[in-house]
Amino acid sequence: xxxxxxxxxxxxxxxxxxxxxxxxxxxxxxxxxxxxxxxxxxxxxxxxxxxxxxxxxxxxxxxxxxxxxxxxxxxxxxxxxxxxxxxxxxxxxxxxxxxxxxxxxxxxxxxxxxxxxxxxxxxxxxxxxxxxxxxxxxxxxxxxxxxxxxxxxxxxxxxxxxxxxxxxxxxxxxxxxxxxxxxxxxxxxxxxxxxxxxxxxxxxxxxxxxxxxxxxxxxxxxxxxxxxxxxxxxxxxxxxxxxxxxxxxxxxxxxxxxxxxxxxxxxxxxxxxxxxxxxxxxxxxxxxxxxxxxxxxxxxxxxxxxxxxxxxxxxxxxxxxxxxxxxxxxxxxxxxxxxxxxxxxxx
Amino acid sequence: xxxxxxxxxxxxxxxxxxxxxxxxxxxxxxxxxxxxxxxxxxxxxxxxxxxxxxxxxxxxxxxxxxxxxxxxxxxxxxxxxxxxxxxxxxxxxxxxxxxxxxxxxxxxxxxxxxxxxxxxxxxxxxxxxxxxxxxxxxxxxxxxxxxxxxxxxxxxxxxxxxxxxxxxxxxxxxxxxxxxxxxxxxxxxxxxxxxxxxxxxxxxxxxxxxxxxxxxxxxxxxxxxxxxxxxxxxxxxxxxxxxxxxxxxxxxxxxxxxx
Amino acid sequence: xxxxxxxxxxxxxxxxxxxxxxxxxxxxxxxxxxxxxxxxxxxxxxxxxxxxxxxxxxxxxxxxxxxxxxxxxxxxxxxxxxxxxxxxxxxxxxxxxxxxxxxxxxxxxxxxxxxxxxxxxxxxxxxxxxxxxxxxxxxxxxxxxxxxxxxxxxxxxxxxxxxxxxxxxxxxxxxxxxxxxxxxxxxxxxxxxxxxxxxxxxxxxxxxxxxxxxxxxxxxxxxxxxxxxxxxxxxxxxxxxxxxxxxxxxxxxxxxxxxxxxxxxxxxxxxxxxxxxxxxxxxxxx
Numbered sequence: 027x028x029x030x031x032x033x034x035x036x037x038x039x040x041x042x043x044x045x046x047x048x049x050x051x052x053x054x055x056x057x058x059x060x061x062x063x064x065x066x067x068x069x070x071x072x073x074x075x076x077x078x079x080x081x082x083x084x085x086x087x088x089x090x091x092x093x094x095x096x097x098x099x100x101x102x103x104x105x106x107x108x109x110x111x112x113x114x115x116x117x118x119x120x121x122x123x124x125x126x127x128x129x130x131x132x133x134x135x136x137x138x139x140x141x142x143x144x145x146x147x148x149x150x151x152x153x154x155x156x157x158x159x160x161x162x163x164x165x166x167x168x169x170x171x172x173x174x175x176x177x178x179x180x181x182x183x184x185x186x187x188x189x190x191x192x193x194x195x196x197x198x199x200x201x202x203x204x205x206x207x208x209x210x211x212x213x214x215x216x217x218x219x220x221x222x223x224x225x226x227x228x229x230x231x232x233x234x235x236x237x238x239x240x241x242x243x244x245x246x247x248x249x250x251x252x253x254x255x256x257x258x259x260x261x262x263x264x265x266x267x268x269x270x271x272x273x274x275x276x277x278x279x280x281x282x283x284x285x286x287x288x289x290x291x292x293x294x295x296x297x298x299x300x301x302x303x304x305x306x307x308x309x310x311x312x313x314x315x316x317x318x319x320x321x322x323x324x325x326x327x328x329x330x331x332x333x334x335x336x337x338x339x340x341x342x343x344x345x346x347x348x349x350x351x352x353x354x355x356x357x358x359x360x361x362x363x364x365x366x367x368x369x370x371x372x373x
Numbered sequence: 374x375x376x377x378x379x380x381x382x383x384x385x386x387x388x389x390x391x392x393x394x395x396x397x398x399x400x401x402x403x404x405x406x407x408x409x410x411x412x413x414x415x416x417x418x419x420x421x422x423x424x425x426x427x428x429x430x431x432x433x434x435x436x437x438x439x440x441x442x443x444x445x446x447x448x449x450x451x452x453x454x455x456x457x458x459x460x461x462x463x464x465x466x467x468x469x470x471x472x473x474x475x476x477x478x479x480x481x482x483x484x485x486x487x488x489x490x491x492x493x494x495x496x497x498x499x500x501x502x503x504x505x506x507x508x509x510x511x512x513x514x515x516x517x518x519x520x521x522x523x524x525x526x527x528x529x530x531x532x533x534x535x536x537x538x539x540x541x542x543x544x545x546x547x548x549x550x551x552x553x554x555x556x557x558x559x560x561x562x563x564x565x566x567x568x569x570x571x572x573x574x575x576x577x578x579x580x581x582x583x584x585x586x587x588x589x590x591x592x593x594x595x596x597x598x599x600x601x602x603x604x605x606x607x608x609x610x611x612x613x614x615x616x617x618x619x620x621x622x623x624x625x626x627x628x629x630x631x632x
Numbered sequence: 633x634x635x636x637x638x639x640x641x642x643x644x645x646x647x648x649x650x651x652x653x654x655x656x657x658x659x660x661x662x663x664x665x666x667x668x669x670x671x672x673x674x675x676x677x678x679x680x681x682x683x684x685x686x687x688x689x690x691x692x693x694x695x696x697x698x699x700x701x702x703x704x705x706x707x708x709x710x711x712x713x714x715x716x717x718x719x720x721x722x723x724x725x726x727x728x729x730x731x732x733x734x735x736x737x738x739x740x741x742x743x744x745x746x747x748x749x750x751x752x753x754x755x756x757x758x759x760x761x762x763x764x765x766x767x768x769x770x771x772x773x774x775x776x777x778x779x780x781x782x783x784x785x786x787x788x789x790x791x792x793x794x795x796x797x798x799x800x801x802x803x804x805x806x807x808x809x810x811x812x813x814x815x816x817x818x819x820x821x822x823x824x825x826x827x828x829x830x831x832x833x834x835x836x837x838x839x840x841x842x843x844x845x846x847x848x849x850x851x852x853x854x855x856x857x858x859x860x861x862x863x864x865x866x867x868x869x870x871x872x873x874x875x876x877x878x879x880x881x882x883x884x885x886x887x888x889x890x891x892x893x894x895x896x897x898x899x900x901x902x903x904x905x906x907x908x909x910x911x912x913x914x915x916x917x918x
Binding site: 087112116188230232234354356359366367 | 692877
């Protein structure tokens with residue numbers, strides 16, 4: 027009897043430790059194609075932690091899912107800064123243990139002083155950049171200099187421009203053109219931007235978040251509002267495509283990694299974040315997805331030829347932080363949503 | 374035998390052409406060497422090769438089939454029974470409303486409602502939660518289609534069968550079911566089609582991780598670069614397989630199609 | 633007594649499923665309509681009717697009406713195109729009919745998004761249709777076929793045509809051929825027979841198809857987004873935006889509530905009409 031008990035106990039212990047050894051697995055949600063295809067594989071090789079990737083198409087979608095489910099099932103999610111801030115305020119983002127992310131030292135000092143999350147308490151920046159005008163230099167006379175070149179285009183450009191469809195950037199163009207803040211909360215200023223944007227709709231081809239660069243390549247559009255990294259995809263197809271930040275400025279957008287509060291594998295999640303911040307990994311990410319990463323060690327080692335081909339990759343953090351960082355606007359989000367409805371419903 | 378009009382046949386041909394032109398476009402684009410649909414740079418099957426190696430798309434396609442199959446199976450059974458029950462007993466407004474509701478509730482509302490509900494019950498998420506959720510609107514559609522058929526149903530046949538001594542199950546099996554079979558099949562076809570193409574409810578009620586990703590979810594997420602030829606290749610293969618299945622089914626089971 | 637039990641046994645599982653997995657979850661979400669949105673998107677449990685008064689504002693009423701208009705156009709066109717097609721199928725040799733029906737439904741197993749993008753390839757200014765038309769000299773300048781109502785309605789008709797064909801074909805199938813034969817024997821022409829016998833008797837099928845298309849069109853948000861270029865706001869986008877972009881579940885719930893109430897009223901109206909028509913034409917069954 028005793029031998030049987032010992033045997034069972036031994037088997038149980040073996041089984042449990044066997045299970046524990048394989049328990050390290052994290053589920054990540056990111057945009058498709060926003061990480062090098064082999065990143066997760068390399069991460070597993072280096073740390074032994076299994077990583078599964080879920081893809082989300084938009085910030086709004088993954089936010090909806092996290093809010094409705096309390097973050098169940100996810101360990102690390104990639105979301106833009108205002109959403110990371112909201113996750114923090116809603117208690118869904120875990121407070122980060124910096125002692126488990128030594129590679130934070132690789133970040134530019136500016137990347138730890140971002141308005142949406144000072145000191146990187148609940149999020150770590152993954153990529154950052156600007157929003158500006160992406161255009162066909164071979165089909166347009168001169169270089170666009172102002173947001174008004176998009177909102178009140180020259181005759182040759184009428185019906186050949188697109189704007190971003192996501193509310194913050196759609197409104198952002200109007201805010202910048204009227205001198206308001208990217209995170210404007212004053213209803214009067216919002217109304218002024220709205221009037222400008224409703225008038226601009228008449229000469230606009232479409233609001234497009236995804237295929238605007240292929241429209242540039244085909245010539246269906248000649249000038250589009252675009253994120254700098256996206257414009258690089260256009261440049262890769264056609265060297266005549268160029269990117270410029272209008273004189274009124276841009277926003278500073280940041281895409282971040284957030285560890286979910288309800289995660290059962292916080293250690294493994296921290297290990298993943300740390301891995302991504304590694305200098306070589308950061309370099310590979312930037313070279314692969316053609317976006318700037320806030321990783322000083324990585325950017326300084328970036329291939330100079332790449333920067334020549336994609337000039338916006340070479341923008342320094344000192345220049346970047348001149349632009350206003352996008353944050354969550356709290357109550358005003360309702361007014362933003364209503365304003366966008368009015369703009370898109372306008373005839 | 375009612376006459377066939379040449380004009381009508383031409384109209385049918387035009388309708389089929391209208392339905393298949395975009396399909397032809399996507400099939401052709403799947404052979405485009407270039408990654409963007411903006412220019413044709415030459416014929417290539419490399420995207421089919423890429424597809425064969427793309428475990429994620431293939432896995433998602435398989436998940437989609439599983440979800441569609443099971444949710445259709447559940448919905449066909451429950452929906453048909455529901456339709457039978459409702460047509461024999463005049464339903465109250467509440468029952469009618471419940472049966473209409475899944476068709477008119479906006480997808481996003483149902484998606485968020487189900488996810489919140491599952492979370493509150495601590496119900497684990499995975500392919501099974503998608504199946505349960507898809508069955509909801511599928512039941513409504515199957516029931517609607519079968520009900521339409523039952524409107525003109527001659528219930529006296531059922532009575533005669535019972536009078537002659539057959540039990541309820543036998544009557545159902547040998548009288549009712551064969552007579553409503555086309556409607557049941559149509560309902561099942563409709564349910565399968567709806568499930569295969571549905572992604573909002575699937576996205577919200579799926580578990581985290583690629584094990585519960587369906588093809589529409591995967592494609593919606595990949596759309597940020599526009600539709601790549603790889604995706605078109607996937608769609609072409611799906612069409613090809615479905616077409617072949619239909620052809621095979623028609624040859625093999627002539628009786629089913631002999632109305 | 634036995635009859636009642638059996639009826640409940642038949643309806644029970646289906647209704648139970650719908651009750652548990654639709655009525656209860658949705659009721660919980662709709663309850664949010666009476667509360668306020670939290671600062672960062674959660675719920676503040678303060679009772680309020682403000683969401684409903686907001687929904688009555690002109691901008692939202694315009695969106696409701698605009699969506700209804702587009703959905704009606706899509707429905708009308710789908711019926712006009714679908715009825716003759718269903719009719720043509722019902723006149724085919726029996727063996728071909730099922731195959732034709734499946735052929736009609738087959739494109740819908742590809743993928744909604746892919747089909748929509750294929751339409752964008754066809755309709756855009758540099759797209760295939762414009763290239764073909766300018767190529768044969770039919771037009772001088774490319775037509776604006778995309779990012780407008782024309783494209784949205786085309787997309788909706790395209791996606792919901794099979795449902796119309798299926799519904800009308802179903803109704804045509806049940807038609808007693810002796811009725812049309814009798815009408816022709818009595819001297820009525822093909823058109824008169826159609827207008828006065830076939831059409832009224834297939835009214836329930838037409839109504840069912842119309843309801844399918846209208847209901848599915850009005851809640852659609854992908855087609856207006858892609859084919860409409862985001863230039864028009866339909867109810868589907870509006871509600872989607874409230875839940876996901878504005879993270880304003882209360883207002884989204886209120887809007888959905890109103891939409892569903894209106895649609896229920898329409899559906900009941902349609903059922904009554906179909907019921908009355910049905911009652912007039914068919915002899916009463918046991």
